[in-house]
Each structure stands twice: as structure tokens, then as C-alpha cells.
Amino acid sequence: MPRQPNPARRVTIIDVARHAGVSTTAVSKVLRNAYGASPQMQTKVRSAIEELGYRPSAAARGLRGQTYTIGVMLPEIRNPFFADVLDGVTEHLDGTDYQFFMAQCCNDEAGEARVMESMIDRSMDGVILIAPISARKRLQAVARTVPTVVIGRHGHSPDYDTVTDDDFAGAGLVVAHLAELGHRHIAHIEHLEKDPVRLVEMPNAQRADGYRHAMNAHGLADGIDVVSTTYTQEGGYLGARRLLAGPRRPTAIFAGADIVAMGVLDALTEDGLTTPHDISLAGYDNTTFAAFGPISLTSVDQAGHQMGVNAARLLLDRITDRTRPTAQVKLSPSLVTRRSTAAPPA
């Protein structure tokens, strides 16, 4: 017993054309707001669309023109910073004909490749890649196939636009803040990076560089102490464990990301330590988590929302004109001080 006696054939452009007494070409033009449709034609077609409840098939459109679909690749969904970026994208795309879909890639090159390919296979009109770790070559290849905006990756490409935060400066803000409070031994937990190209392009590397530079600039070269793990909660936990077990415990920790700071807090709690009494802690991203009362984490705000808005804008521009020169938007971070940082214990 099939549950659908009459699988209700979808309304097509032909139905609309017939109902409005015009050609399919005319309907198509109205759909795309293309040139060559008189006002009266517009109203005729639009009311037919309305009456029939017609919705264009993205698959069919994609075979010739656009799909009005944008793909957003993100490394992981748990880092709340990405939610801010997505809000920005949503905001800018709202009201346009474009709909965006997200796909998570598991923080490895193979996963990213699979996701990017699948977006291309689905004839998406453009893609926004958030903090990709793939080789630059791969990104270029993708960008030559489909309009692309890369978020959170430094460096100039002739093929894709970029939106980044000035991570170097952001790290400097943290060090300056802690130095001013009187800290001299400020440790940094970074995301380990080996690949030489990525070493320059990845935000984590820039933050680590900015940290070192600022420490030196403040005459705290002796207080430089870097632990390399990963930008995950687990990475933060392990990094903190190593720092706490070391011979010379830092009076402050600069975690490369809020999610890393979470892991640090896990470790601190385990040892019965509290911020800022026993140790000061700062993060990066200013996620909602950092603002959360019981945590109250000093963090660098890199305006994820603005990054999302800019990325969406650049992408639509590029979809409109694929030959325009690429743009590099670099946003300035600001420090949000909260209760997790204070002067070091006397």
C-alpha cells in the first residue's frame, strides 16, 4: 500500500507559463529579475507563480545557470566562535535569493577535500571556507572552479578573497594587558604547525608570532614560554597540565583560543586553582562562553559577526563578477577584559 496514491507532480515553469498565458522564457526572466520583461508581464507571471505555489527547481537551474546555493565549510561546530561568523553570513544573505548550507569537515585535509568537492559537485554558486587547513594549492584550485572566500587565513591569493583578523596585533593586546597588570612570566598555548606555508598563513601561527614579538617588545623575553598542542579543549587541558607540572609555573596563561582556555580551566579546577587568584588566563575569540558569568574570561574579540558579513558580501560580489581583483579584508581585534585576569599573586 503505497502511502502516496498521487505523488503530486511538482509545479514546473511550464505550468506557470501556461497559467499566465506566456512563454517559459518570460517566466524565467521574471524569476531571475532579468532584463526584458514588462511590468505587466511581471505581475501576470508573479500572480501565476503565487496561485500555483510554484518553486523553481535548483537542480534544473543549476544545469544551465545558478543554483542560488552557497556552501559554508567549517572545521567544527563546537567552537562557538564559528556561530558568530555564521550569524554574520546569515544576516548578509537574508533577503537575497541565496540560501546557504553548512558542512562540517573534520579538521583534516581529506575531510576538507571531500566537502569542497561535494560543494562543487552540487553546483553551488559560491563557497565560504572557514579556517581551512588545506594546502594553499588546493584552495586555489577550488577557487578557480567556484567563487570562493576564505575566512581566517592570511596571505594574498589571486583567486580567492580573504577575511581575517589581525591575529598578530590581537596577541599583542593580550600581552600588553597582562604586562601592564605586572605579569612577567606569561605562557602561551599554541596550535602546533609544521607546514612552512601554513606556518605563515594560519591565524594560530600569527598569534604565536605576535605573542613572541610583544613579549620582546615589553622586555619580557625571559618570560616567553610556549606550549604546542592543538586548538581544542583537550589541547588546552594538556597544555595546562604541562605548564602546571613544569619547574617554573607561569603567573598568566594566554590561550590561543577560548576553546583552549576552557581546557585550561578544566586543568586548573582539577588542581584546585582559580583565576585570577592563583593564575591569570586570557583567551581569544570572545565567544559567548567567555562572556558567561561564572567563567568571565578576558578574551580578544575578533568580531566574528563582522567577518561573516564581510565574507558574504565579498562572495556575492565575486559571484557577480568573477574577474574583479581579489580583496583582503583584515579586521582589527579588540581586547575585552574580564575577571579572569588580574595582577599576579604577590
Next chain:
Amino acid sequence: MPRQPNPARRVTIIDVARHAGVSTTAVSKVLRNAYGASPQMQTKVRSAIEELGYRPSAAARGLRGQTYTIGVMLPEIRNPFFADVLDGVTEHLDGTDYQFFMAQCCNDEAGEARVMESMIDRSMDGVILIAPISARKRLQAVARTVPTVVIGRHGHSPDYDTVTDDDFAGAGLVVAHLAELGHRHIAHIEHLEKDPVRLVEMPNAQRADGYRHAMNAHGLADGIDVVSTTYTQEGGYLGARRLLAGPRRPTAIFAGADIVAMGVLDALTEDGLTTPHDISLAGYDNTTFAAFGPISLTSVDQAGHQMGVNAARLLLDRITDRTRPTAQVKLSPSLVTRRSTAAPPA
């Protein structure tokens, strides 16, 4: 100066057929693992695909057959519980030909409608709707158009499969735990629901019912105290404010979701109160947030991962056979006790 001198036409099934010296039908069959292709044909075609780097166009496929695309709608990305569900979906879909894409809908019916429509427009092969708030009628309509699995919504439908947690029982676990600790005045912060149909189907309503039932069962009818807000951090904050300002402060609060518990903690912190010393607090979802050391929130584990796995499995089954009777998977919750709950202050 166009950046792409030769826009490199995509390799099509015709190219593959020509290169392998076979018909396009043969290639199509191999692609779909369809019946009627000899082993030697398979290898011939596969190597041609390999050599040419051919990838099928989902748009073109969608016009006749499947797109191998699954859509997952989720109400908001910030609630970490959904990440668990997505992990489950990812796990089950991994290794299949299906790729899934997520779309966020803004917790309102119009937003959900837009997202569901857009998935249908894109000829997706199936959709997983996570905690939708749309009227049942709408869900049915969607399910009659495209294979659908609904997560987190009670009630039986002839058109879609469901995966839920036994929310009624879950609330009971919390009350039992708190009662055993000696609490008699246990407040509950619920998500306000007015619509009569949803009142029965929504998890939040079931939790509130389970709470009331359990309170009565434990002889704590006098201690019943329900505050209606929303399942958001803000809702938790406001709910807690109301409870703390009331004439009779509860010794324990059962927040309907971990995200609500976060808001409660915000309010408690503001008043200089701590858990479990001043007040006990329990949540629902057992998100990574609850497990987070400094929070250590007692919470109900509804096995989000398992929900995701089950949903993906049911969906693939339904895509294979749309006429099979619908299934209702109901998972049993378990309580994870942590440091946020203890005996009430003497």
C-alpha cells in the same frame, strides 16, 4: 583580463564513456552500482573515471534520479547538544555515497518553512529535522514530499520516522535524584508552550509533565514550582531571577536544558550564590558544557550521538523504501550526577 583563459569544461559522463569505449548508460550503471554491468565493464569504467578525474554533477543527477544529498535542519548552532547529534549523523553517513548539509533555522516557523522548502527545492534525497517547532501539519506535508526523520518530537506520524528521548522519564530521574538528596522544594524552568498539539509533542512539555508527575510520586506536591520562559541562556537567566526574587526560594532548580542551566548560573553568580552550597542545579542534555570542570553540572544524558546515528539509519532506510511503515525510536535517558547537586543547606 579574465583570470581564467580556459574555464576548463567539467568532465562529463560522455567523456568517460568515450574514454572507456562504452555507452553512457554503462557509466551511469557503474556510478549507481546498478544491476547490469559486468565486472570487466566495471573496472574499465572505474579506471576511466579515475584517469579523467570525473565527478558526477549532482544537479544533473537530481533532474532524473537522486542527488545523494541529505539536509539537516537545526534550530540553532550554539546549543552543544546538537553537535552530538550531528556527530552521530556524520558517523552513520560516513562511507556511504551521501553527503549531508546543515541549515540553521531561527527557531520560528517561518524560518523553518524557508529551510525545509529550500531543501526540497534542491532535490535533496532526504531531510533530518532536529527539534522542529513547526505545526505537525507542515511536517507531514514535508514528509510526503521528501523522506523525513524528525528528531526530538514525540507523537506518531504515518509519514515520518521519529527519534526521541524519553523526556518524561528523564525529568523523573532528576526529581528522584534531588528528592533522594533531601530536597523538597525543587523548581523547574520550562519552555513555555501554548499550542495544544505541540504541547503534547514537544520534549519540553514532556519534561515539565515528567517533573510534575515525579514530584507528586515523591510526595512533593507542595514543592512544585514551575517558571515558564524559553530554552535559551537568556530564558534560564530570567527564570532564575524570578525564582530568586520570589518569596520562597527553592533549594534546587531543575533547568529543562543545559543551556538554560547556563543562564541560571549567570544569575546565581550575579547574586554571589554557588552550587551546590547555596542551591542545587541540574540540567538536561549532558552537553560537553555540563562536563566542563568548573561547571560540573548534573544533567540528563539523552544520548545525542545515538539519536543522530538512528536518525541517519532510519532516513537511509526510508530513502530505499518509501512505503515501509514509519518507526518511532525512543531512547532511554540516564542521569549523570556531578558537583552541582548535593543535599540542601541545613
Next chain:
DNA sequence: ATGAAAGCGCTAACAA
């Protein structure tokens, strides 16, 4: 300004 008709890259009848 409008419409007729040729595809876009596949899949599915059907024929061989």
C-alpha cells in the same frame, strides 16, 4: 518585449 527551440549532464525506458 516576447517566444521558439536547443541544450545543460544525467537516468531510465526500451531495443538489440
Next chain:
DNA sequence: TTGTTAGCGCTTTCAT
């Protein structure tokens, strides 16, 4: 088992 061919629902020349 294999190949031929007619669409799927649009967009896009190109006439008119």
C-alpha cells in the same frame, strides 16, 4: 549484458 534515446526543468541564444 549493452547501447540508443527520450526526457527531467530550467536558462539561453536567436528569431520575431
